[in-house]
Amino acid sequence: TQLLEQSPQFLSIQEGENLTVYCNSSSVFSSLQWYRQEPGEGPVLLVTVVTGGEVKKLKRLTFQFGDARKDSSLHITAAQPGDTGLYLCAGGWIGNFNKFYFGSGTKLNVKP
Amino acid sequence: DTAVSQTPKYLVTQMGNDKSIKCEQNLGHDTMYWYKQDSKKFLKIMFSYNNKELIINETVPNRFSPKSPDKAHLNLHINSLELGDSAVYFCASSHEVNTIYFGEGSWLTVV
Numbered sequence: 058t059q060l061l062e063q064s065p066q067f068l069s070i071q072e073g074e075n076l077t078v079y080c081n082s083s084s085v086f087s088s089l090q091w092y093r094q095e096p097g098e099g100p101v102l103l104v105t106v107v108t109g110g111e112v113k114k115l116k117r118l119t120f121q122f123g124d125a126r127k128d129s130s131l132h133i134t135a136a137q138p139g140d141t142g143l144y145l146c147a148g149g150w151i152g153n154f155n156k157f158y159f160g161s162g163t164k165l166n167v168k169p
Numbered sequence: 170d171t172a173v174s175q176t177p178k179y180l181v182t183q184m185g186n187d188k189s190i191k192c193e194q195n196l197g198h199d200t201m202y203w204y205k206q207d208s209k210k211f212l213k214i215m216f217s218y219n220n221k222e223l224i225i226n227e228t229v230p231n232r233f234s235p236k237s238p239d240k241a242h243l244n245l246h247i248n249s250l251e252l253g254d255s256a257v258y259f260c261a262s263s264h265e266v267n268t269i270y271f272g273e274g275s276w277l278t279v280v
Contacts, residue, residue, distance in 0.1 A: 090268070099173075099259050099271030100212070143210055147269070156225055157269055159204075159212040 080146035192260030
């Protein structure tokens, strides 16, 4: 049983389409991060959300933290082939010595 | 300049051997980690050190022994390697609870 469940596990779409990736947990987090990992590389931080209900935008990416701080979503508008990669969410707790748990990952493929 | 660097990037070795992976961060962070990513891409924390002291050990076999000579370095030594140890091992560091910086990974293959 994983602490953070992501859905969908795989997503293959055409360039220009919109998509949403979900990250859900039964635990409450102090903060939640989203990372993108490309083949042969380590995960790279995209965003951190810390306040329940918080929405952050990064160009065509919109991140939302659930009101109860148990879940998050990542929405990509007009996906491009450069968005292809593995998207990981990670939850952490203040005072827990910076311990982060990662979700199961969503593998996105954007076809030109 | 690489913030978190780990070596080697690729390692192929036989069962039963002992191997080490080195990690260094130049970010001035207090906390360093080792994560393991399996074939299904699931990232799981193995160890965490804060100012050279072990603070997290996630039920990792005793064959895995981390060593932190100073807060900028966290090395991972693995004894008696097994086939199931084949994975990608990521070193990471953080200063605040909200941000982790990862190295590029070390691909370990045990044959």
